[in-house]
Amino acid sequence: MSLIFRPLFEKFSSTYTYLLADFESKEAIIIDAVQETKQRDIGLIEELGLTLKYIIETHVHADHITSSCPLKERFSDAKIVLGEANSVACADILIKEGDILAFGKYKVMAMSTPGHTDGCMSYVVDGKVFTGDALLIRSCGRCDFQGGSADKLFDSIQSLFALPDEAAVYPAHDYGGRTVSSIWEEKAFNEMIGGGVDKAEFVSRVNAMNLSLPAKIHVAVPANQVCGANIISDG
Amino acid sequence: MSLIFRPLFEKFSSTYTYLLADFESKEAIIIDAVQETKQRDIGLIEELGLTLKYIIETHVHADHITSSCPLKERFSDAKIVLGEANSVACADILIKEGDILAFGKYKVMAMSTPGHTDGCMSYVVDGKVFTGDALLIRSCGRCDFQGGSADKLFDSIQSLFALPDEAAVYPAHDYGGRTVSSIWEEKAFNEMIGGGVDKAEFVSRVNAMNLSLPAKIHVAVPANQVCGANIISDG
Numbered sequence: 012m013s014l015i016f017r018p019l020f021e022k023f024s025s026t027y028t029y030l031l032a033d034f035e036s037k038e039a040i041i042i043d044a045v046q047e048t049k050q051r052d053i054g055l056i057e058e059l060g061l062t063l064k065y066i067i068e069t070h071v072h073a074d075h076i077t078s079s080c081p082l083k084e085r086f087s088d089a090k091i092v093l094g095e096a097n098s099v100a101c102a103d104i105l106i107k108e109g110d111i112l113a114f115g116k117y118k119v120m121a122m123s124t125p126g127h128t129d130g131c132m133s134y135v136v137d138g139k140v141f142t143g144d145a146l147l148i149r150s151c152g153r154c155d156f157q158g159g160s161a162d163k164l165f166d167s168i169q170s171l172f173a174l175p176d177e178a179a180v181y182p183a184h185d186y187g188g189r190t191v192s193s194i195w196e197e198k199a200f201n202e203m204i205g206g207g208v209d210k211a212e213f214v215s216r217v218n219a220m221n222l223s224l225p226a227k228i229h230v231a232v233p234a235n236q237v238c239g240a241n242i243i244s245d246g
Numbered sequence: 247m248s249l250i251f252r253p254l255f256e257k258f259s260s261t262y263t264y265l266l267a268d269f270e271s272k273e274a275i276i277i278d279a280v281q282e283t284k285q286r287d288i289g290l291i292e293e294l295g296l297t298l299k300y301i302i303e304t305h306v307h308a309d310h311i312t313s314s315c316p317l318k319e320r321f322s323d324a325k326i327v328l329g330e331a332n333s334v335a336c337a338d339i340l341i342k343e344g345d346i347l348a349f350g351k352y353k354v355m356a357m358s359t360p361g362h363t364d365g366c367m368s369y370v371v372d373g374k375v376f377t378g379d380a381l382l383i384r385s386c387g388r389c390d391f392q393g394g395s396a397d398k399l400f401d402s403i404q405s406l407f408a409l410p411d412e413a414a415v416y417p418a419h420d421y422g423g424r425t426v427s428s429i430w431e432e433k434a435f436n437e438m439i440g441g442g443v444d445k446a447e448f449v450s451r452v453n454a455m456n457l458s459l460p461a462k463i464h465v466a467v468p469a470n471q472v473c474g475a476n477i478i479s480d481g
Contacts, residue, residue, distance in 0.1 A: 016426075017424070017425070017426065018425045018426070019423050019424060019425065020255065020423035020424075020425065021423055022257060022423060048422075048423060051422055051423065051424075055424075058435055059431070187283075187286055188254050188255035188256055188257060188283060188286065189252070189254060189255075189286075189290075190252070190253045190254065190255065190425060191251075191252065191253070196294070200293055
């Protein structure tokens with residue numbers, strides 16, 4: 012046994028949280044933890060006897076509130092990690108392209124993948140890439156708030172597409188019950204950018220998304236800029 | 247690239263469907279497909295260019311309607327597989343303990359795991375075990391209808407616990423957003439049977455479950471006894 016890998020789902024915002032740990036050393040990271048499911052996640056970390064090293068966010072979310080701060084309250088040695096373009100005081104580490112974090116014998120390589128927001132990061136671990144809202148399964152993040160840019164997102168997804176074809180793609184959300192894809196599949200079948208779509212066409216597709224704002228945006232963005240501190244919740 | 251493995255989620259009944267395929271030969275199986283998500287699953291099978299060989303059920307479900315029959319209509323060479331204790335005419339193969347199916351270079355080994363229903367099967371593929379409603383994450387199936395027996399379920403879970411500790415456990419349901427566990431975790435932490443609970447205590451815990459009947463049972467069981475044929479659905 013080597014990597015403990017637990018994708019976890021929060022159904023109200025259709026958000027995936029990922030817990031990864033090195034079985035031998037028990038060092039662990041969690042990516043995109045959610046306020047509503049913090050007790051489940053804390054319980055699992057404690058049950059498995061893990062030492063949480065990093066609480067990692069792909070970005071400042073607009074659709075749900077992070078549990079970074081409550082997790083850090085429980086696991087006080089853990090460091091909160093956010094992309095450097097996010098000027099939020101609650102982060103312990105502002106990470107940038109190419110930076111490496113380690114848990115046990117595993118490495119987390121940071122990729123700067125702006126576009127959905129200006130501070131979006133993706134993370135590569137053990138043949139998997141955690142793409143946040145940059146690259147979704149057959150889709151991609153919207154680009155109409157928080158410094159979003161379809162132009163930048165196109166370039167970011169091209170850098171993700173330069174990963175090995177067999178890399179498994181784990182997004183921050185899926186609204187259709189899909190849990191994982193791969194780089195080769197998204198290159199071929201992604202409905203926004205697959206099959207060799209060029210930047211102009213991609214930008215026009217993103218601009219045509221015409222989505223309503225996330226229900227929680229006016230609560231979630233300020234809350235997430237302080238890493239979910241002081242949230243009154245029964246979650 | 248070798249095994250394509252796609253866990254898929256149906257949120258209304260919190261059911262997991264599993265699509266597995268051999269990347270080289272493109273031969274595939276699907277386990278516990280659901281009526282509501284059949285278009286998603288058919289779309290994915292077709293997009294990936296897979297040849298569906300087996301449509302496998304862990305058991306005759308009481309909480310959702312299978313899409314076995316609609317899948318077979320679309321992929322007419324596929325065989326519907328159910329445990330031999332289920333006397334349903336729509337099955338092409340009634341499978342029993344120790345039987346082996348193959349897709350590409352992968353093998354599916356059938357385990358008879360009665361208790362939740364009398365015809366429950368589990369399936370071992372490539373270090374993973376698909377446990378249906380026999381063994382759930384930190385829980386187990388109820389035993390109060392369709393020939394259920396807590397006594398038999400205890401023995402079935404013991405046979406699952408004889409699998410390698412590192413075998414990944416993929417159940418038919420999880421109601422808390424967990425997607426996977428492992429044999430060692432369930433041996434240690436399962437709230438019904440973990441930590442060395444004996445049969446008498448297990449039976450008493452199962453009998454104390456006191457659950458209401460699944461909302462769909464009076465529709466789902468008869469529908470699933472004909473493998474989901476002739477269902478009017480917009481799914």
